[in-house]
Amino acid sequence: MAHHNLSPRQYTILGLVALSAPLGDTCLSRGMTTLPAISLTHPITLIAAVFTPWIALGIALLIGFFASYLTALSWADLTFVLPATAFGNVIVALFARFWLHEAISGQRWLGVVLITVGVGFVAHGPSLTVQPLAIDSATVPPAPEAPPHALTAESGLEKEQVR
Amino acid sequence: MNLPVSAPGFWAATAMIACVVLCSTVGEVLTAAAMKSIGDLDDIRAHSGLKGAIRAVITSPLFFAGVGFLALAFFSLLFALNHLNLSLVAPAAASLTLVTNAIAGKIFLKENVDRRRWTASVLVCIGVYFLAH
Numbered sequence: 001m002a003h004h005n006l007s008p009r010q011y012t013i014l015g016l017v018a019l020s021a022p023l024g025d026t027c028l029s030r031g032m033t034t035l036p037a038i039s040l041t042h043p044i045t046l047i048a049a050v051f052t053p054w055i056a057l058g059i060a061l062l063i064g065f066f067a068s069y070l071t072a073l074s075w076a077d078l079t080f081v082l083p084a085t086a087f088g089n090v091i092v093a094l095f096a097r098f099w100l101h102e103a104i105s106g107q108r109w110l111g112v113v114l115i116t117v118g119v120g121f122v123a124h125g126p127s128l129t130v131q132p133l134a135i136d137s138a139t140v141p142p143a144p145e146a147p148p149h150a151l152t153a154e155s156g157l158e159k160e161q162v163r
Numbered sequence: 164m165n166l167p168v169s170a171p172g173f174w175a176a177t178a179m180i181a182c183v184v185l186c187s188t189v190g191e192v193l194t195a196a197a198m199k200s201i202g203d204l205d206d207i208r209a210h211s212g213l214k215g216a217i218r219a220v221i222t223s224p225l226f227f228a229g230v231g232f233l234a235l236a237f238f239s240l241l242f243a244l245n246h247l248n249l250s251l252v253a254p255a256a257a258s259l260t261l262v263t264n265a266i267a268g269k270i271f272l273k274e275n276v277d278r279r280r281w282t283a284s285v286l287v288c289i290g291v292y293f294l295a296h
Contacts, residue, residue, distance in 0.1 A: 009205075022253075025249070025253055026249070028240070028241065028244060029244055029249035029253075032241060032244040032245050033244070033245075033249075035245065037245060037246070038241075038242065038245045040242075046238055046241055046242065049241065062237075070194070070198055070204070070220065071204050071205070073194065073195050073198035073199070074198045074199075074201060074202065074203050074204040074205070075203045075204075075205065077195075077268065077272075077274045077275075078191060078192065078195040078264060078268045078272060078274065079264065079265050079268045079269075079274050079276050079280050079284070080280075082191075082260075082261055082264050082265075082284075083261070083283050083284065083287045085257075086257060086261065086287045086290070086291055089257075089290075089291055089294050090294075093294060107293050108293060108294050110290075110293050111289075111290040111291065111292070111293030111294030112290070112294060113290070114286045114287070114289050114290030114293065115286070115287050115290035115291065115294065116290075117286055118282070118283040118284070118285075118286030118287035118290060119283065119287065121279050121280075121282055121283040121286065122279065122280060122283040124279075125277070125279045125280065126275075129272075129273070129274045129275040
């Protein structure tokens, strides 16, 4: 059974996933470019960078992204959630054009259209793949009164090893 | 180009971006596998509360393995951003990660990456590239 319909709450979580990641990356970039060059011979300076304001704000946004992302992954496929994260680039481009009044080239508008179409493709498909458990249970009839966890392949193997 | 330091060579830039993409892909696949094994967080939260949902996540070894690789990807990204422009690192890493995750999702997570998802991955990949250049 494929899950086609997402609830408004689930769409909100996908929206948070899309928006917080590019904003966090932008804060990280602003913070890192103001720092002196970091060498691999002094990796501890990367840790110190975490406590600068822009990097800290970027990390806070990325923590929000991660919480939303984990929630989304619990009810949708990785290959369904990831294109949604790319939709954040479209949101940032629209902010830049209509809020900051930045010029957006034709090539960038083409990028916006391609990402929107790509996300639309995924969004109209099932959000979750059903694992082949249904096939196994169809070919091998489950024992009567078996507990639910006995249907998994791992628990079946464990049972065999115990015997 | 307004690079913060002297620009690294082609292979050094490629290695930095490849490191971000590889760590990110491994981390995301492990995290996705962990979340699938845990189950729907909304259901867990409705049944056991927020503490129950947090406990379910932080007691998963796969989750910590995934977070470890995502942390590596994060510090690789910081290192790359210190040497390369955001307009190069962000789109290159984001678009390549989409494709590598589609491949890894099909192989390791057994996700149904059908023609629709491949098309979406490629369209988004090209779109991210155009948007950043």
